[in-house]
Amino acid sequence: MISQSVSDNTLRLQKLSQQGSGHLSSVETQCAQRLEELQTYTGTPFFMWDVDRAHPNELDGHGMRPLVPESLRRELTEQQEVRRISLGTELSAILVPLNFDGDFVGLAVGYVCAHESSRPTELVITAAMNNWPEDEFNAWLGQIPACSRTMLDAIVKMLNDHNMFEKVETELNQSILQLDQQLEQTYEEISLLHRLTSNLHISRSPADLGALCLEGVSGLVPAAAHLIWFNDAVADESFIVHGKLPFDEFGLARLVAQFENHNWTKPLVKNYVQETPLGRDFPGLENFILVPITEASHRSGWILSCNMGHNEEFGTIEANLLKSIATILGTHLRNIQLYEEIQHLILSFVQSLVSTLDAKDPYTRGHSERVALIARRIAEELGWTNEELENIYLSGLLHDLGKIGVDDRVLRKEGPLDQDEFAQIQQHPMIGFTILKRLKNLHQVLPGVRSHHESFDGRGYPDGLQGEEIPLMARILAVADSYDAMGSDRPYRSGMPLKKIESILKSGSGKQWDKQVIEAYFSVREDIVRICQEYSPERGILSSDAQVKEAYV
Numbered sequence: 129m130i131s132q133s134v135s136d137n138t139l140r141l142q143k144l145s146q147q148g149s150g151h152l153s154s155v156e157t158q159c160a161q162r163l164e165e166l167q168t169y170t171g172t173p174f175f176m177w178d179v180d181r182a183h184p185n186e187l188d189g190h191g192m193r194p195l196v197p198e199s200l201r202r203e204l205t206e207q208q209e210v211r212r213i214s215l216g217t218e219l220s221a222i223l224v225p226l227n228f229d230g231d232f233v234g235l236a237v238g239y240v241c242a243h244e245s246s247r248p249t250e251l252v253i254t255a256a257m258n259n260w261p262e263d264e265f266n267a268w269l270g271q272i273p274a275c276s277r278t279m280l281d282a283i284v285k286m287l288n289d290h291n292m293f294e295k296v297e298t299e300l301n302q303s304i305l306q307l308d309q310q311l312e313q314t315y316e317e318i319s320l321l322h323r324l325t326s327n328l329h330i331s332r333s334p335a336d337l338g339a340l341c342l343e344g345v346s347g348l349v350p351a352a353a354h355l356i357w358f359n360d361a362v363a364d365e366s367f368i369v370h371g372k373l374p375f376d377e378f379g380l381a382r383l384v385a386q387f388e389n390h391n392w393t394k395p396l397v398k399n400y401v402q403e404t405p406l407g408r409d410f411p412g413l414e415n416f417i418l419v420p421i422t423e424a425s426h427r428s429g430w431i432l433s434c435n436m437g438h439n440e441e442f443g444t445i446e447a448n449l450l451k452s453i454a455t456i457l458g459t460h461l462r463n464i465q466l467y468e469e470i471q472h473l474i475l476s477f478v479q480s481l482v483s484t485l486d487a488k489d490p491y492t493r494g495h496s497e498r499v500a501l502i503a504r505r506i507a508e509e510l511g512w513t514n515e516e517l518e519n520i521y522l523s524g525l526l527h528d529l530g531k532i533g534v535d536d537r538v539l540r541k542e543g544p545l546d547q548d549e550f551a552q553i554q555q556h557p558m559i560g561f562t563i564l565k566r567l568k569n570l571h572q573v574l575p576g577v578r579s580h581h582e583s584f585d586g587r588g589y590p591d592g593l594q595g596e597e598i599p600l601m602a603r604i605l606a607v608a609d610s611y612d613a614m615g616s617d618r619p620y621r622s623g624m625p626l627k628k629i630e631s632i633l634k635s636g637s638g639k640q641w642d643k644q645v646i647e648a649y650f651s652v653r654e655d656i657v658r659i660c661q662e663y664s665p666e667r668g669i670l671s672s673d674a675q676v677k678e679a680y681v
């Protein structure tokens with residue numbers, strides 16, 4: 129038992145030494161300070177006794193010179209209470225435990241005589257055995273006060289109470305420190321979850337978001353490896369690893385299969401894997417947390433952290449963090465899926481509208497789709513984002529939708545239109561705008577539909593806008609629309625040759641059309657010629673789902 133205690137104390141001192149000489153010195157400073165405090169409280173000087181080495185610990189001039197009678201030595205063991213030890217009738221020793229951060233580091237030892245001018249035999253003999261000169265011993269003895277037994281017991285009780293308060297204070301400080309660390313960890317976790325939710329843009333790919341998750345988790349959970357495995361069509365299959373994983377993708381599939389019957393509403397936490405049958409199949413796997421990425425009942429992948437460092441175990445904190453991340457990822461994947469479904473629905477709807485217009489005005493068949501493709505290519509040249517390119521493409525498809533509301537005879541008339549007929553035709557941008565403005569998911573196409581017949585010099589319709597008052601989407605569509613209209617055959621005329629079309633575009637630059645859009649057209653004119661040559665109304669850009677997606681993306 130004693131050897132165990134010595135061994136414990138040795139470990140504590142080693143621990144303190146490992147924290148650096150500065151820290152050890154801080155222990156000694158605190159002990160010296162404590163000896164001085166004890167002298168102030170009791171009126172008698174104290175010295176420090178190292179119970180491990182069974183030897184006094186002299187603190188560089190602090191405390192009393194040590195003198196320990198043989199009968200007292202056996203009492204100087206690790207203890208947590210202040211004690212009074214009688215050494216004959218004339219002398220008592222006070223033993224006070226010295227603790228540092230809750231760890232016992234030694235005893236403070238002080239003496240009290242029963243009477244003034246006592247010369248306790250125990251001390252006289254011990255001083256002689258240690259060859260102390262008489263005058264030094266007398267001076268040393270002169271420091272020891274006299275005190276009644278009652279008073280001494282009161283002092284011991286007071287010191288014990290003080291010790292207890294100190295112990296409570298230390299425990300409270302340790303609790304505060306622990307809470308502080310937990311609070312810091314919680315803050316970091318909340319920050320990570322906030323960062324993730326701030327990055328849940330629909331355009332961010334699951335693999336990108338997965339990599340961001342793993343980077344954040346690795347900063348919070350000190351495990352050797354973290355991985356995300358998307359095994360669902362929405363996310364495209366991907367296996368993202370951060371750190372050193374003791375198995376590959378197939379290994380993970382085998383691991384998941386082992387726990388087919390687990391209740392996956394809760395994270396799976398396994399520590400000490402090598403001590404279980406699972407260890408044989410997964411060498412190098414010490415411990416892990418496995419969490420499914422789910423949304424409602426749909427499972428689209430897995431998150432795993434494994435091999436916690438410093439022989440630590442995985443616990444509730446890590447499991448909950450991974451579960452929160454899995455929930456965010458699951459929701460994101462579901463949102464992407466819903467978004468794609470909505471986009472597909474919008475395209476199908478637009479396809480129906482374009483088909484309706486084609487049926488009404490067969491001579492313009494394919495015109496809307498070509499305008500959409502040409503406008504998108506010009507916008508791309510102008511540096512538009514993918515989302516903006518999608519919008520102008522849809523707007524191109526729908527730009528003449530308002531012709532649904534124009535009399536068939538006017539639309540199909542072969543030959544020049546009179547004033548009334550032209551006025552009817554001029555209503556089509558506003559008719560299209562009125563139809564589409566009720567559709568929330570198509571709001572982004574409205575500027576192109578309403579203003580594609582505006583002229584840069586203000587002589588267009590329906591609003592007579594001028595220059596940059598005209599939305600850029602409409603200025604691009606105006607060029608694409610004119611280009612395709614001039615090049616198309618009509619019953620009453622043949623399409624113009626490219627050379628003539630481009631000559632008209634050049635002369636109208638800065639007048640009918642925006643100069644920067646015309647310049648962009650000439651930068652990509654070869655691409656546009658190819659787009660028109662490759663396009664055929666029979667095949668159609670929107671003729672199959674695959675082409676819809678290809679054209680849309």
Ligand SMILES: [Fe+2]
Nearest residue numbers: 527528580581
């Ligand atoms: Fe139009």
